Amino acid sequence: MWIYEKKLQYPVRVSKCDPHLAKMLIEQYGGADGELSAALRYLNQRYTIPDKVIGLLTDIGTEEFAHLEMIATMVYKLTKDATPEQMKAAGLVDHYVNHDNALFYHNAAGTPWTAAYIQAKGDPIADLYEDIAAEEKARATYQWIIDNTDDPDIVDSLKFLREREIVHSLRFREAVEILKEYNATQKVF
Amino acid sequence: MEKQDPSQWRVYHPYHSPFDPCPARPKHFIIPPNETAPFQTSARKQYSPHEALRKGTLWPDYYSPYPSSVRDGGAE
Secondary structure, three states, X not given: OOOOOOOOOOOOOOOOOOHHHHHHHOHHHHOOOOHHHHHHHHHHHHHHOOHHHHHHHHHHHHHHHHHHHHHHHHHHHHHOOOOHHHHHHOOOHHHHHHHOOOOOOEXXXXXXXXXXXXXXXXXXXXXXXXXXXXXXXXXXXXXHHHHOOOOHHHHHHHHHHHHHXXXXXXXXXXXXXXXXXXXXXXXXX | OOOOOHHHEEEEOOOOOOOOOOOOOOEEEEOOHHHOOOOOOOOOOOOOHHHHHXXXXXXXXXXXXXXXXXXXXXXX
């Protein structure tokens, strides 16, 4: 079970009306390497991973939902007061005719989220390496979004999220080392 | 902008044809600390709780600044 805290993991502030930025951010919402994919991937894989690293997948999968909530807040704030004309000017007219200003799980190009984005191979090493790759791809996505906005408040939150991807990747790499039982072996240098 | 860490950045120079329309630009990419960090040890330097929240990590060893002036050509 989960206990919900009604606050964001990190503050989200938006300093200018920029629906176009929402179009980019939606990549991290319903994209292949987005937070939804990450959360569902880890929380599903954890059932068939060795006991030692189940907790890690639970923790990181849970945190990904906290990130998803931050991205959702950003997208919502950037679009909630946008007129249909502004949505159209931001390239969001396709979204608008289908969803109004509601959020939806699709990527920046409008492709709806699919479970085909994620995998559970059952092999612990295969799954953990997929997770590491997912974190690196999410980190890169954050970099390219940061490169494309000059909103200092959004950049501040995105930098936090990007750093978390780095820490997650590191933790997954350590999980691989734990499974290799690196620490238990005698090392002679 | 916050303090940069040029040690996390690498550069390469792809072939540039005399017929390429845009000026050549070195390609930068980042190697964040997770790529090189050893298995975590217990006695590492930590940020204060507030700074750790701001930065997204408790440990300076794992902090990777971005955006970077390196990628924008600042270090070239």
